[in-house]
Amino acid sequence: MVSGLINANPVVYERKERRVRTAPFSADEYAVEPIDQQEIFDHIRDIKDPEHPYSLEELKVVTEDAIEVDDKHSHVRVTFTPTVEHCSMATVIGLCLRVKLMRSLPSRYKVDIRIAPGTHATEAAVNKQLNDKERVAAALENPNLLDMVDECLAPTYA
Amino acid sequence: MVSGSDARLVGQSYLQNLQVQSLAQHDRMLCFELLECLLDRYSDAVAALGDDLVYGICEAIDGEKDPRCLMLTFHLVEVLAWLFPEPSGPLASFAGDIFEILGCYFPIHFTHQQGDDFDIKRDDLSRALMLAFSSSPLFEPFAIPLLLEKLSSSLPLAKVDSFRYLSHCVLKYGVDRMGKHAKAIWSSLKDAIFTFSLQGNIFSLASDLPDTMGFEENDITKEALICLEKVILQNDGIFLSLIVDDEDVEMILRSVTISNSYNSLSVESKQKLLAFGRIIVVSAKISSSSCDRIFHFLFPRLMDILGLSSSSLSLECIPYGSPVSFGQLNFGAIYLCTELLAACRDLIVGSEDIAPQSVLMQVSWCCLLQRFSGPLTTFLSSSLVTSMKQENCDANIYSGVKGLRTLATFPGWFLPISKSIFENILTVFMSILTAGCEETLLWKLSLKALVQIGTFTEKFHDSERATSYMNIVVGKIVSSISLDDSSMPYSLKLDAIAEIGGSGMHFMLKVIQGLEEAISANFFEASSKGNLKSVEVLIPLLECFSKKVLPWFHKTSLFEDIVFHFVINIWNQMEANTTFNIGIKANELLDVTMMVMRQAVADCSEKNQGLIVQKAYNILSSSASFSLKEPMPLSIPLKTEGLQLTQNLQDFSCRDEWLISLFASVIMALRPQTCLPDVRVVLELFMSVVLKGHVPAAQALGSIINKLPATIDSVEVSRACTLEEAMVIISKMNLWSVNGNSSFRKCNVICKSVENLTDLDISANNNAMVQTNVLVGLAWIGKGLLMRGHEKVKDITMTLLRCLLSTINTELLPIQHGLSGNDSGQDMHPLVMKSAADAFHILMSDSEICLNKRFHATVRPLYKQHFFSIMMPILLSSITGSDSSITRSFLYRAFGHVISNTPLVAVITECKKLIPVLLDSLAVSSVDILDKDLTYSLLLVISGIIMDENGREAVTENAHIIINCLVGLLSYPHMMLVRETAIQCLVAMSGLPHVRIYPMRTQVLRAISKALDDPKRVVRQEAVRCRQAWASMASRSLYF
DSSP: OSOOSSSSSSOOOOOOOOOOOOTTTTOTTTOOOEEEEEEEEHTTTTTTSSSSBBBBTTTTTOOOOGGEEETTEEEEEEOOOOOOOOOOTHHHHHHHHHHHHHHSSOOOOOOEEEOOOTTTTTTTHHHHHHHHHHHHEEEEEEEHHHHHHHHGGGGOOO | OOOOOHHHHHHHHHHHHOOOGGSSSHHHHHHHHHHHHHHHSSHHHTTTTTTHHHHHHHHHHOOOOOOHHHHHHHHHHHHHHHHHHHHTTOOOHHHHHHHHHTTOSSOOOOOOTTTTSOOOOOHHHHHHHHHHHOOOOGGGGHHHHHHHHHHHHHHHHHHHHHHHHHHHHHHHHHHHHHTTTTTHHHHHHHHHHHHHOOOSSOOOOSSSSSSSOOOOOHHHHHHHHHHHHHHHOOOOHHHHHHHHHOOHHHHHHHHHHHHSSSSSOOOOHHHHHHHHHHHHHHHHHHHHHHHHHHHHHHHHHHHHHOOOOTGGGGOOOOOOOOOOOOOSHHHHHHHHHHHHHHHHHHHHHHHHTTTTHHHHHOOHHHHHHHHHHHHHHHHHHHHHHHHHSSOOOOHHHHHHHHHHHHTSOTTTTTOOOOHHHHHHHHHHHHHHHOOOOOOHHHHHHHHHHHHHHHHHHHHHHHHHHHHEEEHIIIIIHHHHHHOOOOTHHHHHHHHHHHHHHHTHHHHHHHHHHHHHHHHHHHHHHHHOOOOOHHHHHHHHHHHHIIIIIHHHHHOOOHHHHHHHHHHHHHHHHHOOOSOOOTTTHHHHHHHHHHHHHHHHHHHSOOOHHHHHHHHHHHHHHHHHOOOSSSSSOHHHHHHEEEHHHHHGGGOOOOHHHHHHHHHHHHHHHHOOTTTOSHHHHHHHHHHHTTTOOOOOHHHHHHHHHHOOOOSSSSSSSTTTOHHHHHHHHHHEEEEESSSSTSOOOOOHHHHHHHHHGGGGOOOOOOHHHHHHHHHHHHHHHHHHHHHHHHTTTHHHHHHHHHHHTOOOGGGHHHHHHHHHHHHHHHHHHHHHHHHHHHHHHHHHSOOOSSSGGGGTOOTTTTHHHHHHHHHHHHHHHHHHHHOHHHHHHHHHHHHHHHHHHHHHHHHHTTHHHHHHHHHHHHHHHHTGGGGHHHHHHHHHHHHHHHHSSSGGHHHHHHHHHHHHHHHHHHHHHHHHHHHHHHHHHHHTTTTTTTHHHHGGGGHHHHHHHHHOOOSSSSHHHHHHHHHHHHHHTTTSSSSS
């Protein structure tokens, strides 16, 4: 374990105003509201960074625009940007994102997590690791890792 | 008792022996308290100690850090200053030393957390220090430089505190001492106001109709402006010259007026403009002389910039609407001008109470204003008129409207504005109003301005202007009701009318008059000629009347004569019009009319109500279809009544339906004290109509029963009737039988009468319908009884229960057999039973239409709880006792209606018994889509029980069945709220002891994972929370 923080002094951005959806109250009882970008973003914006008391949104690790969702084909892809290129926390962040989405989305969804191209030193390796079912499952068998993930996810259930 | 000399000795010994700062915190505090006590109580004695005392205190308080002690030390200094006020006394020689000690604390830097045990806050300390600072003018040479220096600190808190202290000290230190600091103070104020005035949005016009144009003051500017006000108040000559002669101000004024449109101003200029506006407002508002100075300084220049000064010599007004020929729209100038005018106006209005004449004598600026008011009005008007035609920026519109509004609201006695100008302004606003085809900002602001002008004229009893306002605004807008110009949507027009009417009593009277005329004209058109267009106009008119105008009268509670005449007028029309016929939309119109009728009658006094009822009754009895005679022997009408039973509601002529409905509305709204004419006849009339399915009649019956007096003192009113008598009449009518020999006597009566008429070919459905109607009538009568707490309600509920339990009652079947055979008899019952069950809903729920406080119902406290406690055992035992599934389902329905309308507190005390039945009832109701409201209200009862601390035990016991039921409701397709609430309940259930709920965990999680794919977003969000709550109680793997 490296002593000290990987990115000791990250840039903190302002939180975006939470958009209130103006759903007409008298709307059709049976109308379907498809899962969209904003909804996915609402799921993951409050995930805490593994090494700072800031949310991923505040660190601009995830943004709304970096989410692609296709409700018809049950597919979602989240592209996240680690704060520094050699960030070893990238896998943990990716794992948090995956776990959170798996717990929040219907089981029909395929979740794709990847690092924004050119923002990380070992991009390919991390992407491969994050989208490998076996390795994700194995990682979650590790109690330490699971504790860490749960701690990061805690603010999202507030 | 301590003598003065003793106190002095104590003080002396204190000064000689105590090294306060070397003691522990608690001891220090005791020392300070002792000192405080000496200074407070024995001031004369200790004052003799002179220099020693002051020196001793200096020594004692030097370096103190504990907040509790600091509060005391600050106070000590304050008392000391009070003790030695003389400029050459002991304090004077030590002032520098004391201030050196005090000055270190400024600005207070307070690091203690809020949760600390001693409840001293930063603000308390800061205030105590401020009082110490300002306690003596002797501190001035030290304090003011310190404060001014701290103003340049980068710490926002230091700035805020400095201004606050300055404002406070300025007054205490006096004019003479402060004079030399004036320049420095002004320059700091200027810096602060111009630099910090704006850190948020510039014009937040997005918010709905702002009163002050979005100027988000932060703390620094707020304090700075207060400080500015204080210093000008103290020494207006010097500060105003500073403002007026300041080169920076000059530069700012030039820079903000350099470009014309608002949008071309840079952000910085906008900020400066707003700040400058604030400075003008604050300084002009202070006194009439300051106002004069500022006005003379600024106003002519602004007029120059706007290009008005050349035309100012001629006072005549250029007709509005002519294109803007003067200069261009210079936003900066307009903005400053309107702000200045508003400030002047506020000053005048505020000073009116003091001495109007004296104000008038010394203001020369009003002549100036008077000279320019004409051109300025024209200018602003034409700028608004042009902005109607082309896109204009909101800020311009805002300033223009505000300017005109301010001009129009200068008090009349002050009179810088002539009548013609006032009228011009009104005309401009009116033209905007009537042209406004949609709700734009300009339209809204204009309406608001008109309302404000109206309120203002009303408030100042300005008769001349009131006349102008009445003619130009009220008269015109009222006459536009009947005009058929399509430029303005009708509903918008009505909104505007109601708003303007609300600005003053006289205006409202005029508005009412206009509305009444329009209503009665359209009513005539609609009713006699069947004019469809009039019907369409009439509906919004009546809605406006009931929603806007009547509540206004309800508030003021004057003028009920007007309401009375309105009602009488409608009845006159009903009377005069014998060929009453309204085609399409008749029902909608009737509903609205009934609503207006109820509200209007409810607002009348007893006397007038009596007159209305009498009138309505006479009209009703003159109608051929209602033969209202003295009650006949009760056995005979049954037969004849029976003949009429076959009629449906459709058999009523349109006029008759209106007559009876309006009459019922009148009856519903009566006060209990109002006498009814011929109660017996009216009762019978209503009952016969109820049989035809006329719900308002049933509601009126309930209202009568609810309000009839239980006893009558004398026979003063020969036709009056007590409640007892009325009940006898009703029961004799055999709507139901009180002596329950036959279990279904009421229907027997009807059936029998129907039997006599078999040749009229009545189908069984018709029969069921009549029974349903009877049940509705009974329910409303029962509600009336229930609310006043009368025991007869028991008879009614028993009848209802008998209906519910009667399926298996073979006694009844022969009648149906005789009628239309076996099968149809079976068909008929569910409908009747359903309406019997629904009667409980009528009994228990709060009605908007009648029998509530607004319509003067007699309401016994806790009647719902009472009924609940009586009914529950009966219903529960009937449910367990019944072995037919149909019967049980209807019993569940009745149970559901009762429990969902009972206050939760009452339910919770019994919840142990109720939960299983409640869940069954929920299961039954969730089958049919039509019962979704019942399902939801039952679910709310469950959720109330789950959330309540007292229900916890019962919920834990029944956790299994509750969770089963909730899981079932997760997929309830017809109502999102049901699914959402069910999930929330499940979240709450996850907090129960794990032993009870763990077995259900997998089942819940499986159901919840389906809810994650719910069509509604809200449900999905709740599902995520719920899933987490249930998943995290055990293994934390990805899937449960």
